[in-house]
Amino acid sequence: MSKILRCLALGAVVFALAAGAPVLAEDDVVRKGVDLWATVEGFAQTSFAGDPIPADFFCPGSKPFNGTIIFKGKPLVAEPANSLGAIDTVVQRLEDASFDDKGEASTRIRLMALSLVSAKPVETSCGSYDVAVSLADEQPTTTMRIRRTGANGGTYLAPLALNVKVEFTPAAGNQNAWRELTRRIDLGPGTRSVWTYTATPRYKGRVRVDTNSDGRPDSVLPAASNFLAGVSPATPAALASFSSVSSAPIACPPPQCPRQSCHCNPDADSWDPYADGSGCNSDHLHCVWVCVSEPDRACATVDEPAEPEPLDPSGL
Numbered sequence: 001m002s003k004i005l006r007c008l009a010l011g012a013v014v015f016a017l018a019a020g021a022p023v024l025a026e027d028d029v030v031r032k033g034v035d036l037w038a039t040v041e042g043f044a045q046t047s048f049a050g051d052p053i054p055a056d057f058f059c060p061g062s063k064p065f066n067g068t069i070i071f072k073g074k075p076l077v078a079e080p081a082n083s084l085g086a087i088d089t090v091v092q093r094l095e096d097a098s099f100d101d102k103g104e105a106s107t108r109i110r111l112m113a114l115s116l117v118s119a120k121p122v123e124t125s126c127g128s129y130d131v132a133v134s135l136a137d138e139q140p141t142t143t144m145r146i147r148r149t150g151a152n153g154g155t156y157l158a159p160l161a162l163n164v165k166v167e168f169t170p171a172a173g174n175q176n177a178w179r180e181l182t183r184r185i186d187l188g189p190g191t192r193s194v195w196t197y198t199a200t201p202r203y204k205g206r207v208r209v210d211t212n213s214d215g216r217p218d219s220v221l222p223a224a225s226n227f228l229a230g231v232s233p234a235t236p237a238a239l240a241s242f243s244s245v246s247s248a249p250i251a252c253p254p255p256q257c258p259r260q261s262c263h264c265n266p267d268a269d270s271w272d273p274y275a276d277g278s279g280c281n282s283d284h285l286h287c288v289w290v291c292v293s294e295p296d297r298a299c300a301t302v303d304e305p306a307e308p309e310p311l312d313p314s315g316l
Helices: 002-019
Strands: 033-037 039-047 068-073 089-093 104-114 116-118 122-124 127-135 142-150 153-157 160-170 179-187 194-197 227-229 257-266 280-292
Touching: 033 227, 039 257, 068 127, 104 127, 104 160, 179 257, 179 280, 194 280
Parallel strands: none
Antiparallel strands: 033 089, 039 068, 039 280, 068 116, 089 104, 104 142, 116 127, 122 127, 127 160, 142 153, 153 194, 160 179, 194 227, 257 280
């Protein structure tokens, strides 16, 4: 009898493989976890034109600051050291997401860690300042909508909301002139929002990360899940030797190419958290590296986007 049962079980597995159906039941559920991102240098920015830094902020008599600051990613401090490579942004998926009969699922998300620094010092009438951005206080949540478009993965829409701390440190080293402010930023969903199933953890074992920018890892990342954001649907064989926390810009599983996914802030008059991106501006912009399949373009071609590309919700 046991031999018969083993044969029946083997036959069921072979049939599932032949039919292209998921072998594991958990493939119908995206497990909660975190998505790790490396910012594209020079393609993250914040404008103070609509909400200037007030007069006298930097020193007595300083004028209101309404300029734009360009940022780059600063790798998060982690333990073990360098276990996250060039990663500077962590987004946490708070619940498991189960697919319905349409292949759609949803979960709440929030920023867990962020580490950006100015690409060059900011010039003011009070001198030059280096700028650092991290998370401040409790973070708001938004809803991530996930769609499975094939056996190996699909697309998603994920608007972001975050409370940030902006620190201004005098480039000359005068710590008495250090300044800080906080801002709320809302970003629409990113372009090229793709994902793939994975059986290979993005990080191994217990990894702690600095979430409050004090230089000390303070929070343990949740267990790695079966969901890999930022990589087009790929076979397990293609992902076998892929390291998603490698040094910048990014290493992609062949034949995928490194491209940019950009979130921008929607215009206040037409705010829709799931808009297609055509109604947003780049007062606040955050572009991260992703891996996508583009058979008509060579991988040596790296994006130089001036504006975020619209995301077609009908493709979700």
